[in-house]
Amino acid sequence: MAVMLVLVLLGQLSVHVLGQSLPAELGTTLLSLVAEERNLRAQLEAEADLLERELDKLTTLRQNATCGCPSLSSSPVAFTATLGHNIATLGKQQAIIYEEVTLNLGDAYDVRHGIFTAPFAGLYEFTAVVLNRGGVSTGLSLVLNGEAVTKVQSGDSSYYTMGTNAVALKLVAGDEVWVRHTDQSDSNSIQGESTSSFTGYLIDV
Known part of the structure; x- marks a missing residue:
């Protein structure tokens, strides 16, 4: 003035x-x-x-x-990984390692072990997809720090079937999320060839 x-x-x-x-x-x-x-x-x-x-x-x-937001210079967090090969001998509670990584923004998904580690606290969404051939039924669990939070089942007597499930999780930095074979599966196999997948991304902080 x-x-x-x-x-x-x-x-x-x-x-x-x-x-x-x-x-x-x-x-x-x-x-x-x-x-x-x-x-x-x-x-x-x-x-x-x-x-x-x-x-x-x-x-x-x-x-x-x-606002509690991550740094504006930090990368977004998102990944998609698929199973490149068929597995015929899944063990009890065996972790599924999705080795074909098509996206890994933030490098939070570890392709060596199939585990996603939250880089910082926030709301995340994860999706697991499983494909099976006819006559095979397989169940998988989406796991947070060793505890199953949701399951996905696929199986039919005659046809290929695909099952999918998604979950939103409030995580803190260091929380681990992965997919594993469930105890209730009727078979120990899962179809790969990039048809079964594991995806996750940050929704909000």
Whole structure:
């Protein structure tokens, strides 16, 4: 407000001066002052714009610091992995290692063990898909830190069948999620060839 008042007063002064009949020397001096006032006005306006931009940046930083969000520079978290080969001898509670990784944003899925590890706290969604040939029935569990949270079953006497299930989980940093063979399966096999899959992604923090 004070800056704008100074600019208005200086502007009124320049108009008043230019409208008067003055001695040449005094007139030249006043015209020089008017030019200096115009330069000062431009500098003040530029500084005001800069201050406004800096204020916007500070406001954004404050919002990010108080919302509990991950760093804006961090990568999103999402993965998709499929089973590339058929398995005919699944063991009791054997973890399924989906070795064909098509997406792994954030590198939270470990292809060596088939385990997803939450990089930070948030709401995540996971989906498990299983395909079986006719005459085979197989059950899988989606597991959080060793405890089954949901199951998916696939099987039919004559046809290939596909089962799928999804679950949303509130995780903390370090929580582990994976898929394993259930005790209730009638068979120990699962179809691969990129048909059975395990997917997960961050929904919200």
